Amino acid sequence: MQHLSNQSRRRFLLRSAALGCSAAASPFVTPMTFAAAPWDTRLVVIILRGGMDGLDVVRPVGDDDYGFHRPTLSEAGSALDLDGYFSLNGHLSALHPLWQQGELGFAHAVSTPYRNKRSHFDGQDMLEAGTGMDVGVGAIRDGWLNRMLAKVPGVTARTAFAVGREDMIVLNGDVPVSSWSPNARLDLSPQGQRLLEGLYHDDPVFQEAGNTATELAEMLDMSSDSGVGDGDGAMSNEMMASMRSAGKSARAKALARFTAERLNEETRIAAFSIGGWDTHRSQANGIKRSLGELADAIVTLREVLGANWGKTAVVAMTEFGRTVRENGTGGTDHGTGGAMVLAGGAVRGGKVYGKWPGLADGNLYQDRDLMPTGDVRAYAAHAMRGLFGLENSVLESAIFPGLDMGDDPRILL
Secondary structure, three states: OOOOOHHHHHHHHHHHHHHOOOOOOOOOOOOEEEEEOOOOOEEEEEEEOOOOOHHHHEEOOOOHHHHHHOOOHHHOOOEEEOOOOOEEEHHHHHHHHHHHOOOEEEEEEEEOOOOOOOOHHHHHHHHHHOOOOOOOOOOOOOOHHHHHHOOOOOOOOOOOOOOOOOOOHHHOOOOOOEEEOOOOOOOOOHHHHHHHHHHHOOOHHHHHHHHHHHHHHHHHHHHHHHOOOOOOOOOOHHHHHHHHHHHHHHHHHHHHHHHHHHHOOOEEEEEEEEOOOOOOOOHHHHHHHHHHHHHHHHHHHHHHHHHHHHHEEEEEEEOOOEEOOOOOOOOOOEOOOEEEEEEOOOEOOOOEEOOOOOOOHHHOEOOOEOOOOEEHHHHHHHHHHHHHOOOHHHHHHHHOOOOOOOOOOOOEO
16 A cells, blocks of 8 residues: 555545544544333443553552553553552542442453454454354444343334444344434544554554544534634634543533433433544553543443432443553553453442453463453343343353353342
């Protein structure tokens, strides 16, 4: 493929932003889907698009090799003690009271069966389809939540509210579900997404320009809606930074509030996505906005759900983790093992679940990644078994083909 000049890249990205675009790891297009079901318990699945760095979110500070592999990132920002071995990234401090109250937990060293190629789109497809590598990436186009709904009588769809074309594959399938997403003008076809992905990761200049162009287009959308920026036609960096931060927080709260309002009525299952986790460079700064958005979403869910929070489990999962060693630009690259977030009044929190493999060189996957010791599908399956009474045989075949759920980690009360 012929390389583009920096100027050509920027022109291409600005045209794409003007038309409207979002890559798989984009923090801006966040569709949401809902389904009603005949239970009183509730499940919220949050897809963290872009490959969240679980080693930065839930830091294994008790592992002697953590600081060795991450001399900069291990010291970046504040951290709050969880259990003496793991610490919580300080940008999730709003969630620390939930940990202390037993309403927040984590599963570490987990992954889907996806290995080696580390593509966002393939990884997300497998995460949401809930399949194993024996099935093949993209071979199944329905999602594991939809297949679960197919096993339950009396499921009905709710009124649809949709903006953009990005699918939540996790709820795609034969069972009708409703959809809604906040006002967003940035959109791109799946073919365009894959084109951008191919260019996105090979060139740090392209990546930075792409992020800037996408954020600029979003800020312009925000300013036109609010009347800001109509004066001299230019916004200061300070104003744009303020708007960007406020915009992400507002989007997260809007997603969570709308979710909780539906769950307080007849809806019992919701799924939405939060992007912006692709932290190849300047991770200490880049990850804090997505962490703040995740914290805002969970706190808002708790506040709006009220008494129903006690009947709710929130499962937040990502397509893969990131490399154990930080790279030369203060970031991390695509990896394998990572972490998932468990929250809700129905969750047995205050614990980091999973078997920790250690970070010594001989314990790493392919000498670069956190070794997966658990399957994210197993945790999701045990959550659905506890919430909805589904049998292991159904979960391991029809919903998650080929899964071995293993021993019950008892993540629910």
